[in-house]
Structure formats: structure tokens, C-alpha cells
Amino acid sequence: MTKILSVFAAGMMGLPLTAVAGVHPSVPGELIVKFKDDSQKSSHLRLKSLGVQSYERIKLSYGNLYLAKFDHRNKNSDQMVKSLSQDENIEYAEPNFIYSIVQPQAALDFSQLVSSQSYELNNYTPSDPQFTKLWGLINTGSNEPGGRSPGRSGADIAAGQAWNLTTGSKQVKIAVIDTGIDYNHPDLVDNIWTNEAEKNGRPGVDDDGNGYIDDIHGYDFANDDGDPMDGNSHGTHCAGTIGAVHNNGIGVAGVMADVSIVGLKFLTDSGSGASANAIKAIDYATKLGVDIMSNSWGGGGRSQALEDAIQRASDAGIIFTAAAGNSGTNNDTSPHYPSNYEVDNVISVAAHTAQDDLASFSCYGKRTVHIAAPGHNIFSTVKKGGYSVFSGTSMATPHVSGALGLLVAHVGNLSVTEVKERLMATSVPVNSYRRKIIKGGRLDAYNLLTDTRPARKEPNPGKWKTKRLSTPWETQHPYGINLNEEMPFTVPGAKYVRLVIKKHELEDRYDFIQVATGSRTLVEKISGAGSNYITDYVEGDTLIATFRSDRSVTKWGFVIEIIQYQ
Secondary structure (H helix, E strand, C coil), X not given: CCCCCCCCCCCCCXXXXXXXXXXXXXXXXXXXXXXXXXXXXXXXXXXXXXXXXXXXXXXXXXXXXXXXXXXXXXXXXXXXXXXXXXXXXXXXXXXXXXXXXXXXXXXXXXXXXXXXXCCCCCCCCCCCCCHHHCCCCCCCCCCCCCCCCCCCCCXXXXXXXXXXXXXXXXXXXXXXXXXXXXXXXXXXXXXXXXXXXXXXXXXXXXXCCCCCCCCCCEXXXXXXXXXXXXXXXXXHHHHHHHHXXXXXXXXXXXXXXXXXXXXXXXCCCCCEEEHHHHHHHHHHHHHHCCCEEEECEECECCCHHHHHHHHHHHHCCCEEEEECCCCCCECCCCCCEXXXXXXXXXXXXXXXCCCCCXXXXXXXXXXXXXXXXXXXXXXXXXXXXXXXXXXXXXXXXHHHHHHHHHHHHHHCCCCHHHHHHHHHHCCEECHHHCCCCCCCEECCHHHHHHCCCCCCCCCCCCCCEEEEEEEEEECCCCCCCCCEEEEEEECCCCCEEEEEEEXXXXXXXXXXXXXXXXXXXXEEEECCEXXXXXXXXXXXXXXXXXXXXXXXXXXXXXXXXXXXXC
């Protein structure tokens, strides 16, 4: 069976923090070190000669890393990284970054929600009593928990249609790498993976010989033991969206009725964890041969060691789907890790609302975010057998994990590049996502399973034609205050038009070049500084550009010499 899947997001709390490598928090006094040739017996001596007090060898399936510890009161992490990196035998040294859950943007107690709606559909529909609250699976336009405005009927993952083809399989293994899972939850217990060798073996003994003791339902890398019980709820909430049991007379239903969920805990109960433990969790899942790793965490710095672990998963055919983040920023210009790693198996997930808009908190990126999925007011399982509503890209990610799990169950072997391309091409294009997501679409599980590819009204990337303006449009240098200058650009007969801004230097966030359609629908606002910037396109033969400045700071301005069209 093809290995496929994994998922991410971000927040920040828990472990002690120290600022390193600019703005990203890390564990004080700890670095991750990789030697070029670890066969040298002198590795530990080299570490000590460079100021390392002690170290832990991290044994991975593809070699060793070292968690080097030093006195951070005498030397900071940046200084230690620089010192170790100068040693010719060290491939890299980096901080032990801290990653976190994407903190829920909203929470409602189970007791606040009253089920009063029923469905009459031709598609398979679970009988679970709280299923009617799961707008992400079937959106009626009026079944969003705590929703303040009508939703958009049909703006969901088309689960009902997909379930006519498959509801999953116990043969599909999905690793939820998070705060753990309440594996005793009555709505999850039947879909929890069990390591039979450890379950039927001797307590305190590594019965299956995989290097981990009593890993019956997974492993807890935060506390280094075999019990991945969730004390936070975040991981359990994600697990419920993936695989809450169908038709069992209680609670909710997951995207998959049948699945084997592996609990891998590296985030503590307070919601944060170190990259060294994330790497161990990913390697465990890779060795186990899971089909999916679902990771709703992120926000740390760029880690080569973490990227290497993800690359190993990719080499094994495991797709790594990562939540895009909750800061509402552009990942194209402000990278969010691990969702921004340029590894073939990484799929970055944004969150959309029941109204079919990108959630206000969701990160986005026309070049770096692959798909949008339901992530606002999502009802699911939480710790101690409970239920609640959370919002975040953390909640969008398991929708994608579950849908890809259905794909594994339905079609079997596909390469990671085939899965990523198919996921994006079968997404439903929505105008409000067009400039935010690579293919401008949201998840559709039925389209994914059937490889149905909606028509996309968009230009061909390789067919842009260039026209040089007879007179460049530019400001004075510097420009003046309180300007409001409009310039129409028309190419008769063109279907699409865009501009190339040769240079712009504007007061960031206060002065703008605005790009609009011929009917003055705003398409894009450009601020700050840059060169050879290509604007988003407008449909039709006319683009209207407007330059606006406020009454305070003025900068150099801009110059536009080229228009492109199809």
C-alpha cells in the first residue's frame, strides 16, 4: 500500500524559551549537531573541545544526530552554532527549536451545542447523534456550531459523496504527531492502532525489538515513555476529525469510518515541544510504515535536521501535510515551518470558513500553500471522552489527512508527487482563494477519489506576451503626499492582463499601488519595496492601477515600463 500523509500548524507556549537565529524560540543551552562522518570515535571529544558539556546521541534509522548541551549563561546559541559550524568535521549545528500547536481560535463546550437538524440526502450519512454539527463534512448552510451568519451550502469536503466509494480501511495507518491522543475515548477507541507484540508482551520490555518499550498505541517522545495519552486535547481533536467511529450511537463521525490511528506525542500537555523530539516522532512513523503523518503544529525556525527527517518520509512514500499557520500572514514572504519546506511530500493546508472564505487567522501563500480545508468552528473529540469546538489550521489539516486516507484505501499506490498534484487539481476553485492558494481551491474528497478536475479559468503560465509602454508610468522621485492617481491599461482583445513593476519603494503598509479589474474590483495591493515585481492578473482586457499615498512619510516611488497579456 502506498505510503501517503502528514499534517501541521503553530502556537507558542510551554518549554522555557530563548531567542535564537533572529526571532525563533529554542531550548536554552541545546543544539542539534550532525557530523559529516559519524564513524569517527573522536566525535564526542570534538564536541567537548568546542565547549559542549554533555550530549545525547539521537539514533535514527538513517544515522545519528547529537543533542549537544552547553552552559547558555556563558555563551548564547548563535555563538555556539557559529563555533561548531567552523569545525570541518561537522555538517551542521542548529538550535533545538521549539514548535507549538496552533492555539484554538475559538472553543465551545459540548453542552452548549444542541442537535436539532437532520439530513435527507442520497449519499451515505452516519447516524451519530452529533454528526449534524460537522459542517466541514456536509455543509447545509445552517449547521455551523456557534455560527453567526448563514454558511454556504455545499462548501464542504463532499464527504457524503466520497463515502459512497469508500469509508476507509483499518489497513490505512495515520500517525497523529501532536499532544498525544485520548486512546480510550469511546468515539476513537475502535480506530486506535495497537501494537499487538507490546500489548501481549511483558511490561517494561521491548517485546517487538524496535527500540521502544511498551509502545502499545504509539509513543510519548516528550516524556520518553510508551504512553501517548493526551493531556491537552489538541491531538485528540485532530484525531476525531480524521477517524471518529461511525454509527456507534455516540458523538461525531470522522472523515474515515475505518482507520488505524497511531498516537505520537512530542508536544507536552502545555502545547509545545522541541525539534529533536519531533524528529524522533517522524522517524518512528517512517519506520512503522504509516500511510499518513498528521501534524497540526509549527512556528519554529528552519531546521535542517527536521527537513532531513521529512525528506526520509518522502523517500518512503509518505506525504507530509502541514498546517499553514494561524498568524494570518503570507507564507510566500514570511516562511512558516515545517509547512514551507520544499520537499516533494509536504502539503501546506490553509483554513476556510463555513461561508467559503479564507479564515481571517489563516496563513496563505500563492506559491507555498497547496489547499484550503474546513478549519473554523470545527466540532470534534477532546480529552477525557469529551467534545468541543476549535478553530485553526490545526483543524483544517486533519480534514486533508482523512481525505488522503480515503484515497489510499480507494486507489492504493500513488507517488507523493502524484498525490500532491491530484489533491490540488481536484480542489474546487473559489474566487476568494485564487490569490491565496496555489490552485485557488478547497478540498473536495469526492473529486480527489474520482480524479475529477474542475475547469479553472486561469491564464497559461507559459503564454504571457510582453508589451513595453511607450511612456512609462512612474511617480516623481520622491513622490508627494495625499496622492490618488489612477492609470488604466488596456490591451484590446486580451483575456488576461498584468503589470511588471520595475522598481517600487513605498512607505510600507501606508502607501500602495492598487490593481483592479476594468469594473474596479480590487485584485491586489502592493506596498513596501521590491524590483521586477509581477502583479496578479485581472480577467479582461483592462487593468486599472491606482497609486495612493498618505500625508506623512514619502519614499522614492515606483516605475512601470511593461504590461503583460494573453
